[in-house]
Amino acid sequence: MVELKTAREIERMRVTGRFVAEVLGELRERAQVGVNLLELEQHVRQRIRARGATSCYWDYAPSFGRGPFRNTICLSVNDAVLHGLPFDYRLRDGDVLTMDLAVGIDGWVADAAITVIVGTAAEEDLRLVRATEEALAAGIAAAVPGNRIGDISAAIAAVAHAHGYPINTEFGGHGLGRTMHEDPHIANNGAPGRGYRLLPGLTIALEPWFAATTDRIITDPDGWTLRSADGSRTAHSEHTIAITENGPTVLTLAA
Secondary structure: OOOOOOHHHHHHHHHHHHHHHHHHHHHHHHOOOOOEHHHHHHHHHHHHHHHOOEEOOOOEOOOOOOOOEOOOOEEEEOOEEEOOOOOOOEOOOOOEEEEEEEEEEOOEEEEEEEEEEOOOOOHHHHHHHHHHHHHHHHHHHOOOOOOEHHHHHHHHHHHHHHHOOOOOOOOOEEEOOOOOOEEEEEOOOOOOOOOOEOOOOOEEEEOOEEEOOOOOEEEOOOOOOEEEOOOOOEEEOEEEEEEEOOEEEEOOOOO
């Protein structure tokens, strides 16, 4: 069931979104060669505690994971792309790290993800990361009142196709607001003009993610971390946005 938000509720989500963006910005600076993933997890725990916020991940136990998830951020390295379980690993030169954070403040949720390259960046990895960022921008641009979910999905897919990247549709964007996952689902591939019509008040997270050479994923023995089936590198970009009368507005930007 799709729940439309009032202008005041969207502003409350923006407060949460700014916090999410600030923390991800801090992590971008902290993700250096030699830093342990568990150090990044601890930083997020401290920031959430100090803000009086709540983690959307802690104790999360969906059907696709071996719950409950007992961390506050998803950290996915190299061929891992989604739901990465933080573990005792020190970042190495050239690692591709995706950081995905969802938080609630005063009952309102925001969700965002960034992919960074640690130390020396290989050109093919930069291209992959930039493709997800470009696809995210294209999806946001298509999120205007009167369009449909399929228009967003098709815009994201067009960027993937232009770069030659396969597309997985098992996991994608989603509605959110009072909880992390609400209707509708927003696949990263679809047909223009199909699906739910976009109305002012709809709040959604768009999250294009690509693996370099496969559209198949496998689950780690930890029961959570999703990796490309062929070991190719991955990237993931995400923003929470609101559909307004004047078009899309991004809620997960730092002030």
